[in-house]
Amino acid sequence: xxxxxxxxxxxxxxxxxxxxxxxxxxxxxxxxxxxxxxxxxxxxxxxxxxxxxxxxxxxxxxxxxxxxxxxxxxxxxxxxxxxxxxxxxxxxxxxxxxxxxxxxxxxxxxxxxxxxxxxxxxxxxxxxxxxxxxxxxxxxxxxxxxxxxxxxxxxxxxxxxxxxxxxxxxxxxxxxxxxxxxxxxxxxxxxxxxxxxxxxxxxxx
Amino acid sequence: xxxxxxxxxxxxxxxxxxxxxxxxxxxxxxxxxxxxxxxxxxxxxxxxxxxxxxxxxxxxxxxxxxxxxxxxxxxxxxxxxxxxxxxxxxxxxxxxxxxxxxxxxxxxxxxxxxxxxxxxxxxxxxxxxxxxxxxxxxxxxxxxxxxxxxxxxxxxxxxxxxxxxxxxxxxxxxxxxxxxxxxxxxxxxxxxxxxxxxxxxxxxxxxxxxxxxxxxxxxxxxxxxxxxxxxxxxxx
Numbered sequence: 391x392x393x394x395x396x397x398x399x400x401x402x403x404x405x406x407x408x409x410x411x412x413x414x415x416x417x418x419x420x421x422x423x424x425x426x427x428x429x430x431x432x433x434x435x436x437x438x439x440x441x442x443x444x445x446x447x448x449x450x451x452x453x454x455x456x457x458x459x460x461x462x463x464x465x466x467x468x469x470x471x472x473x474x475x476x477x478x479x480x481x482x483x484x485x486x487x488x489x490x491x492x493x494x495x496x497x498x499x500x501x502x503x504x505x506x507x508x509x510x511x512x513x514x515x516x517x518x519x520x521x522x523x524x525x526x527x528x529x530x531x532x533x534x535x536x537x538x539x540x541x542x543x544x545x546x547x548x549x550x551x552x553x554x555x556x557x558x559x560x561x562x563x564x565x566x567x568x569x570x571x572x573x574x575x576x577x578x579x580x581x582x583x584x585x586x587x588x589x590x591x592x593x594x595x
Numbered sequence: 596x597x598x599x600x601x602x603x604x605x606x607x608x609x610x611x612x613x614x615x616x617x618x619x620x621x622x623x624x625x626x627x628x629x630x631x632x633x634x635x636x637x638x639x640x641x642x643x644x645x646x647x648x649x650x651x652x653x654x655x656x657x658x659x660x661x662x663x664x665x666x667x668x669x670x671x672x673x674x675x676x677x678x679x680x681x682x683x684x685x686x687x688x689x690x691x692x693x694x695x696x697x698x699x700x701x702x703x704x705x706x707x708x709x710x711x712x713x714x715x716x717x718x719x720x721x722x723x724x725x726x727x728x729x730x731x732x733x734x735x736x737x738x739x740x741x742x743x744x745x746x747x748x749x750x751x752x753x754x755x756x757x758x759x760x761x762x763x764x765x766x767x768x769x770x771x772x773x774x775x776x777x778x779x780x781x782x783x784x785x786x787x788x789x790x791x792x793x794x795x796x797x798x799x800x801x802x803x804x805x806x807x808x809x810x811x812x813x814x815x816x817x818x819x820x821x822x823x824x825x826x827x828x829x830x831x
Contacts, residue, residue, distance in 0.1 A: 393611050393694040398646040400654050401680045414645075414655050416680065424802035424826050427704050429809040429819040473657045474643075510820070539802055577703040578605045591701075592605035 410468060412585035415476040423475055424539045427573070428509050431538070431559055438543045440490075440527060444504075444565035447495030454543055457527065460485045465526060465549060470585040472552040482536075482547050484528030487520045490563075500565040504572060505546050505557040512572035513555050514581060515548060517565065524550055527560060552583040552590070607634050609645070612697045614689060615668060622675045623720060623754050624686045625661070627668045634699050636660055638731040639706040639724045639797070639825075642699025644671070646681055656681040657701065659723040659799075659825075661755070663730035669697070672754050674720040705797060705825040709735045714742045714793045714817070716786075716808040718800030719752070724825065725799060726755045729762050738762055742789040744781055746804070765789065780807070783814045790815045799825040 411417060435454050443449040452460075466481045496517065503515045519525065526547045529536055536542030541558025548555045554574050575581055580589040587595040612628035619625075636642070645655035662670035675686035707713060707728045715725040722745055732741045743764035747753035749771045760766060766773065767781040790796070796817050798808040805826045812822060 392609070392647055392696060394649055395646040395684075395695050396693050397688045398648050398654075398684050400646070400648050400652045401678075414653070416654060426805075426824055426826055428824055429798075429813075429822045430806065430824075474655050539806070573704075578701070594605075 410478055411476055412470055413588045414590075415470055415474055415585065418475045418477055421475075422477055422480075422540065423471070423473075425471065425473060426539070426558065428511065431508055433508065433538070433543055433559065435543050439561065440544060441562045442490050442494040442565070443562065445497040445500035445567060446491075446565055447497060448493065450490070450494045452490070454529065457485050457544070458529070460489050463523075463526065465528070465547060467549055469549050469553050469556075472554060472579065472583070472585075472590050476585075481532055482526065482528040483530035484526040484544075484547065486523055487525040487527070487563075488523060490527070491521060494565075496565055499567045502566045502569045504564045504566060504570050505555075505560055506562040506564065507557050507559040508561045509559060511557060511559075513557050514570055514572045514575055515551070515555055516569075516582060519551060519582070520548060520563075524548065550584070552580075552585055554579065555583050606643070606699050606701050607632070609696050609698045610634070612644075612669060612695050614691050614693045614695070617689060617691055619686065620754070621752065622686070624673050624675065624689070625754075626671045626673065626685065626689070627662075628671070628695070628697070630669050630697060633669070636664055636700035637703070637706040637708065638664060638727040640700040640702045640727075641724070642669070642671075642697055642701060644681065645696040645698070646684060647696065654680050655696075659727075660700070661723050661726045661730075663727055663734055665734060666730075672720065672723045672726070702825075705799070705823050707731070707741065707795075707797065709737055709740070711795050712740045712793050713795040713797060714744065714786075714790050714812075715797040715799070716744045716746070716781075716812065717798070718746045718804035718808065720754060721800030721804065721825070721827070722754055722759070723799075725797065726758070728797075729759065729764070733762055742793065744786060744789060746780060746800075746808075781811060783811065786811060787815045790817050793817070794821060796822045797825070798822060800827075802826045 438454040441451040464483045468478045470476045528547045546557045546560040610632040616627035641659045658671045732738045745766045
């Protein structure tokens with residue numbers, strides 16, 4: 391039996407919200423903690439480009455202006471950081487990866503995606519996790535431009551996985567046949583990172 | 596980045612820690628724990644601490660490790676945050692003999708092994724992982740390889756201030772004069788001599804502090820691609 395900590399009772403969340411928190415997570419309310427491993431780049435909007443390449447029929451690059459001209463969509467829901475905070479009921483606007491992948495045309499052998507940032511940060515995801523209206527590149531948070539400390543002008547958003555998968559300052563999505571661990575994944579974190587399965591570290595679930 | 600490709604870097608299973616020593620200083624509490632199944636950590640890493648209530652409810656947070664890798668006990672230094680569920684318990688309620696759950700070590704990026712000449716610029720409780728680095732450097736006898744710049748409002752508010760000063764850290768106080776130095780954030784000309792020959796820079800503190808420290812390092816000629824940042828927000 392895991393030990394009980396004497397004197398600890400905890401601050402329970404309102405009952406209506408209990409079902410929304412994956413195991414081991416807590417609600418930060420209106421806060422949005424910043425966690426970054428490297429010096430934060432400050433990019434002008436006209437410096438932002440996104441390339442989808444690798445195992446695709448038509449490698450494609452969009453400027454931010456071109457991305458904005460595509461059909462936009464809004465995600466309203468929760469985000470979960472592996473360091474145990476969750477932010478509930480928040481909104482991002484951008485373009486679905488379904489639109490971008492539709493233009494680039496993944497080849498049959500594509501199974502994984504490596505997202506890269508202008509900083510050199512990388513993270514790997516199963517291709518299946520970024521299709522089906524579950525992943526976006528976003529430039530807007532709660533009606534305002536996404537600030538640099540949160541990955542603006544453009545970041546990846548894959549909210550059903552732990553948030554390190556949602557690469558800040560994203561510049562490239564490379565489709566691959568084999569899984570290539572990214573930055574945190576090489577440093578011990580999980581290749582998929584499903585918060586509901588508590589896949590925090592390599593070897594979990 | 597990505598110099599570590601070792602796949603055996605995941606933290607171990609949950610183990611238990613018993614509070615062996617506990618010191619409260621202002622808003623921070625220092626805990627030294629006896630760990631049932633000790634895990635080997637590198638200076639700069641953190642671990643996960645979990646509290647469990649009688650009815651099975653749990654809460655967990657990540658905390659930086661202050662102890663050197665060769666310490667027999669695991670040392671954490673936790674700042675009490677307003678309404679902090681875990682930090683508040685540790686600060687207000689915890690006492691020697693209490694048992695918590697621990698899992699670690701976590702993080703292979705913000706670590707220092709003792710060889711690379713480095714500078715660390717830290718603010719407030721962001722000093723904790725760098726305390727582990729300083730202790731590691733002291734035990735290896737290579738303190739000259741790790742220059743520390745610590746920024747704090749007052750000396751009394753800086754955890755481990757005495758130990759850092761004893762090991763040669765440059766402490767900049769921003770709300771009180773210290774020695775002959777007038778209260779101010781570090782000036783580039785104060786930091787420039789410290790960055791000579793360094794191959795890596797560590798920055799740890801709040802997001803606002805981290806932005807400031809990265810700019811300061813850039814002004815003194817440190818390339819942004821050698822800067823490793825650890826920021827923490829209010830996570831209770």
